[in-house]
Amino acid sequence: MAAETVTYLEAIRQALWDEMEKDERVFMLGQDIGTYGGAFRVTAGFLDRFGPVRIVDTPISESAMIGCAIGAAMMGMLPVVEMQFIDFISCAFNQIINFAAPNHYRWGQKVPLVVRGPAGGNVHGSAYHSQNPESYFQHTPGLKILAPGTVADAYGLLRSAIRDPNPVLYFEHKYLYRRLKDELPAGDELVPIGKARLAREGRDLSVITYGAMLHVALEAAGRLEGDGIDLEVLDLRTLKPLDQEAILATVRKTSRVIVLTEEQITGSVAGEVAARIGQHAFEWLDGPVHRLCCPDTPVPYSPTLEEAYLPNVDKLVAKVRELSAY
Amino acid sequence: MAKLGKDWGPLHPKVETAETTEKLAKTELPRERQLELYSYMKLNRMVEERLGNLYRQGKVVGGLYASRGQEATSVGSAYALAPQDVMGPLIRNLGAMLVRGVKPREVMMQYMAKSDSPTGGKDGNTHFGDLKRGLVAPISMLGAVIPVMAGVALAGRMQGKNLVALTFIGDGGTSTGDFHEGLNLAAVLGVPFVLIAEHNGWAYSTPTSRQMKIKNIATRAAAYGIPGEIVDGNDVLAVYEATKRAVERARSGGGPSLIESKTFRMKGHAEHDDAGYVPKEQFEEWRPKDPIERFERHLLGGGLAKEEDLKEIVAKIDAQLNEEVDFALASPMPPPERAFEGVYETSETEVSA
Numbered sequence: 180m181a182a183e184t185v186t187y188l189e190a191i192r193q194a195l196w197d198e199m200e201k202d203e204r205v206f207m208l209g210q211d212i213g214t215y216g217g218a219f220r221v222t223a224g225f226l227d228r229f230g231p232v233r234i235v236d237t238p239i240s241e242s243a244m245i246g247c248a249i250g251a252a253m254m255g256m257l258p259v260v261e262m263q264f265i266d267f268i269s270c271a272f273n274q275i276i277n278f279a280a281p282n283h284y285r286w287g288q289k290v291p292l293v294v295r296g297p298a299g300g301n302v303h304g305s306a307y308h309s310q311n312p313e314s315y316f317q318h319t320p321g322l323k324i325l326a327p328g329t330v331a332d333a334y335g336l337l338r339s340a341i342r343d344p345n346p347v348l349y350f351e352h353k354y355l356y357r358r359l360k361d362e363l364p365a366g367d368e369l370v371p372i373g374k375a376r377l378a379r380e381g382r383d384l385s386v387i388t389y390g391a392m393l394h395v396a397l398e399a400a401g402r403l404e405g406d407g408i409d410l411e412v413l414d415l416r417t418l419k420p421l422d423q424e425a426i427l428a429t430v431r432k433t434s435r436v437i438v439l440t441e442e443q444i445t446g447s448v449a450g451e452v453a454a455r456i457g458q459h460a461f462e463w464l465d466g467p468v469h470r471l472c473c474p475d476t477p478v479p480y481s482p483t484l485e486e487a488y489l490p491n492v493d494k495l496v497a498k499v500r501e502l503s504a505y
Numbered sequence: 506m507a508k509l510g511k512d513w514g515p516l517h518p519k520v521e522t523a524e525t526t527e528k529l530a531k532t533e534l535p536r537e538r539q540l541e542l543y544s545y546m547k548l549n550r551m552v553e554e555r556l557g558n559l560y561r562q563g564k565v566v567g568g569l570y571a572s573r574g575q576e577a578t579s580v581g582s583a584y585a586l587a588p589q590d591v592m593g594p595l596i597r598n599l600g601a602m603l604v605r606g607v608k609p610r611e612v613m614m615q616y617m618a619k620s621d622s623p624t625g626g627k628d629g630n631t632h633f634g635d636l637k638r639g640l641v642a643p644i645s646m647l648g649a650v651i652p653v654m655a656g657v658a659l660a661g662r663m664q665g666k667n668l669v670a671l672t673f674i675g676d677g678g679t680s681t682g683d684f685h686e687g688l689n690l691a692a693v694l695g696v697p698f699v700l701i702a703e704h705n706g707w708a709y710s711t712p713t714s715r716q717m718k719i720k721n722i723a724t725r726a727a728a729y730g731i732p733g734e735i736v737d738g739n740d741v742l743a744v745y746e747a748t749k750r751a752v753e754r755a756r757s758g759g760g761p762s763l764i765e766s767k768t769f770r771m772k773g774h775a776e777h778d779d780a781g782y783v784p785k786e787q788f789e790e791w792r793p794k795d796p797i798e799r800f801e802r803h804l805l806g807g808g809l810a811k812e813e814d815l816k817e818i819v820a821k822i823d824a825q826l827n828e829e830v831d832f833a834l835a836s837p838m839p840p841p842e843r844a845f846e847g848v849y850e851t852s853e854t855e856v857s858a
Contacts, residue, residue, distance in 0.1 A: 206663070232663060238693055243652035243686035250656025250670075253636065254591075256663065258656075273683075277644050278653060285628045286635075286642045289850035320848045344850040 185363055188356040190330045191295075192221050193363065194337035195259065199229055202257065205341055206233040208244050209261030218263045219297060219356060241270035245294060249279050249346075252292040257341055262296030265350055266310040279346040280321035292346040295337070297353035298326070299391055299441055301489055304353075305480035311390075311442045313418050316348055317451060323347045323372055324419040328393035330361035332416050335370030343372060352391040359394075373417050375425035381411035384499055385429040387452055388439040389415040392490060396439055399495040408503055418448050426452060427460050434465040435502050439490055444472035466505035471498050529803045530743035536809045542584060542741050543804060544818050546576040546797050549600035551822050552609045555830055556616055560776050564834070565616045567629045572597040574739070574771030575705055577796035578673075580604055581744030582701050582766075585752050586639070586671060591657045593641040593650040593672035597703070597770075599631055601673075606638050609826060613833035626839035627847070639668075647678035651687030651700060655761075658696035669755045671699040671748070677708020679725065680716050688763065692729040697755035699748065700763050703738065705770040710782045723765035731761050738768030739796040742803075769794075 185193065199205045206229075207222065213236040216223030226234045237244050241262065248258035262268050268275070271294075279290045300309035316322050323345055327333040333351065340347040378393060379400050386396040393414050400410035413429045415422065430436055436456060438449040449470040456468050471490050479485050534542070553571045560569045572579060579600030583592060586605075594601045599612060614622035615629055623633040634642030641657065643650045654672040661668035674684060679702060691698045702722040706713060719725070726733025732754070736747040744766055751762035769791040773780035804810040 235659075235694070238686075238689060240652075240686035240690055242649075242683055243655070243690040246649060246652025246683065246687060247656035247659060247690055250641070250653040250658075251660035251663075252656075253641065253653075254657055254660035254664065256660045273646050273649060274652070277646055278649055282642075283850050284847050286624050286633045287847065288634060288636065288642070291850075323849075344852060 183362070184360045185330060186357050187330050187333050187351070187359040188219065188221060190334040190363060191337055191351055194334045194341075195222070196225070198338055198341045199225070199233065204255065204257045205259065206235065206251075206256060207259045207261060208235045208237050208248055210237060210239060210263050212236060212261055217261060219353070221261070241267050242274050245271040245274040245292075246278065248292050248294075249274060249282075249290055252290045253282075253288055257291050259293040259295060259341060262294060264304070264308045265296035265298040265312060266307045268294065268296065268312055268348075269315070272315070275316065275322070275346065275348070276319045280319045282321070283345070284321060289344045290346050291344045293337075293340045293349055294346070295340075295349035295351060297356070298350040299352040299354055300478050300485060301354045301391065303480060303482060303485060304478070306477040309478040311350070311440075313348075313350060314442055314447050317419055317448050321346065322419055323417070324350070325372065325416065326350045326352070326389045326418055327416060328352070328355070328390050328414050330359055331364050332370050332376070334363055335368070336372065336416060339369045339372050342369070347372070350390070354391045355394075370416070373420050373422060375422035376414045376416055377411070377425070377429070378414040379410060379412040381409040381433065383409045383433055384435040384437065384503060385411045385413060385433045386437050386439050386495070387413045387415065387426060387429065389418065390441060392439045392441050395490060395492050395495055399492045399499065402492065402496055403499060406500075408499060410499065421452065421455070423455055423459070426455060430456050430460045431463045434463050435505070436464070437469045437471050437495070437498055437502060439471045439495060441489065442472050443475050444470055445475050447472055466502050469498060469502055471495060527799065527802070529740045529799065530737070530746050532742045532746055534742070534745070539804065539809055540814070540818065542580060542745070543797075543800055543810075543815070544822070545580045545584070545600060545604050546741060546800065547819060548603050548609070548822050549576045549580060550797060551819075551826055552599065552603070552612060555609075555826050556613065557776065559613065559617065559830070566618045567616070569616060569776035570596040570630060570774070571772050571776065572599055574791065574795065575703060575768045576600045577741035577800070578701065578703050578738045578744050578766040578768055581741040582671065582748040582764075585745050585748035586669065587752075589639070589666055589668045590752070591636070591639040591641060591654070591661070591668055591670045593643055593654045593657075593670070594631060595643050595647075595650070595673045595675070596631055597675070598673055602631060602640065605640055607640070609829040610832045613829060614836050617833060618838065619833060619836035620839040621836040625843055627843070648674065648681030648683030648687065651683055652690055655687055655691035655694070655696055655698050658691065658698040659694060662696060667756060669697045669699060669752045671701065671752070673701045673703055675708055676702070676704045676706070676713045676722060677711060677716055679722055688729050688731070688761070691761040692731050695758075695760040698761040699751045699755055700761065701748065702763060702765045703768060704765055705768050706787065707770055707774075707780075707783060709774040709778070721765060723763060726763040729761075729763075731763060733763045733765065735765045735767060738766030739794045739799060741796060741800055768796075
């Protein structure tokens with residue numbers, strides 16, 4: 180009998196549910212997560228099951244929510260803070276980069292904290308409901324950053340995040356919430372933090388990506404098969420710490436690389452990946468390392484503008500052809 | 506420049522302060538415990554004097570932040586806590602840390618960036634913590650500790666630890682967003698939390714009149730629906746008694762409180778700062794209210810101690826500090842490779858059954 184398929188959102192919900200069932204130290208802080216069940220319904224039913232002590236509705240105070248979670252984490256609890264949209268994480272920037280991140284380095288006190296929330300565009304959310312803020316945090320020592328692109332990783336990485344003794348930012352892509360469906364892996368195995376996944380093996384060119392762009396890469400790979408171009412697709416999954424070994428391995432194999440991400444291009448995670456390739460695998464390259472990202476503009480609202488802004492299959496296919504001919 | 510319009514008001518150098526009387530607050534603390542309070546305040550000041558010497562000898566590698574004149578606030582508030590309580594001291598709360606069992610050598614080694622300092626040389630001054638002693642390390646961004654300590658209080662309540670979380674903020678720090686967010690969240694969640702606002706007149710060189718339009722920080726408590734109390738911050742007994750009431754209320758489920766401690770910063774923001782911007786009359790007004798000297802007069806006048814008793818306490822601290830300084834000086838500088846260690850906690854977070 181085939182296993183039941185679940186959405187990416189249901190996988191996130193299931194991970195939270197399972198960890199809360201397993202360990203009473205896990206609790207949640209967020210806006211409208213209780214009675215309402217969260218803006219995207221991730222925590223629907225949680226209040227009934229786990230009660231108001233563990234499902235804590237808060238005022239609109241992102242900084243205090245995350246500060247409060249830091250305090251609770253230091254005391255041995257395992258808080259998960261929901262940002263209603265991940266864009267609002269900037270309101271808590273100080274707590275994350277100055278309190279949580281350097282805490283263990285400064286005085287040896289761990290902060291087992293998870294901040295999670297919907298990231299990404301392509302849903303016409305405009306400037307404040309579409310952001311990909313990972314690169315702001317990529318720069319900060321002490322954080323771990325996850326960006327799952329599959330149902331299995333959405334589930335397995337969130338469970339790993341909750342069990343990790345460090346502050347972890349978990350960026351879920353809202354475009355995938357209900358569009359992506361797959362089976363949850365059987366068994367209790369966790370997805371390790373810090374390990375990329377080879378999503379597709381290929382010979383000719385590597386696309387290094389994560390999140391919703393993973394599916395752009397896979398679709399492009401299918402389309403390019405007919406042209407005799409065999410794409411390899413590496414799904415980073417963990418953005419910090421980067422799996423440098425896996426990055427360099429795929430570069431050595433194909434010698435041509437596109438780093439495909441949904442961030443504004445300057446100062447992006449893609450830039451860091453490209454820099455590492457340039458520094459450590461220069462002699463393996465048969466062409467320039469290309470970053471296919473968003474332009475340096477805020478996220479626009481109108482579908483025609485957002486389409487122009489976001490990378491997509493057509494743009495990737497064109498870039499692959501160009502680089503293959505280099 | 507006339508186009509930019511009229512100034513909206515002069516920079517008032519006047520600092521509003523509490524009326525302080527010579528007489529100290531009523532207490533039921535017995536003689537021995539009052540002498541202990543004295544001892545901690547004296548230790549606070551004498552450690553800072555030693556640190557001042559080390560600073561002038563070039564042994565302190567960073568800034569030095571003293572709390573001269575504010576010892577009663579740090580010591581009196583920390584003294585009201587129970588062993589299970591958790592405190593988040595700020596840079597000017599050395600006295601509170603000493604009450605919680607921090608050794609002078611730890612602070613000295615921190616300032617001198619030594620290998621054996623509590624942070625192994627990774628951080629300086631009083632920026633270290635130890636949850637085994639109920640101490641959370643602050644960060645330099647003021648206000649940030651308030652929501653964190655609210656979270657400590659929340660966790661303590663969930664874990665049934667019957668603890669109270671306490672932290673401090675200065676008059677300048679009350680202008681931050683985290684002051685508002687943190688106090689509001691603590692109030693809404695009703696967690697056992699006490700915030701001591703040290704109103705010492707000056708935030709670096711900025712007088713309180715440029716931080717707020719109100720005279721009393723305690724007024725702000727009303728905005729959060731919590732009790733706000735003004736206390737004479739140079740009376741260690743008043744600070745102790747007010748904190749004790751707030752702590753007891755918090756412990757019995759009464760939620761957070763805000764205590765405004767009216768005091769005065771008798772030095773600059775840090776050792777390099779001569780505080781030339783503070784009108785001399787303000788120092789002159791506050792010098793006779795020195796919290797340690799006032800407490801000495803209280804102890805001597807009330808027959809709780811003789812001159813010799815106090816001298817003996819001071820001599821003991823002096824001898825102790827000789828040892829502490831020697832120990833701290835003898836510690837080596839940290840090995841360079843330590844700079845790269847400890848960014849992440851690498852042990853697994855164990856999962857309870």
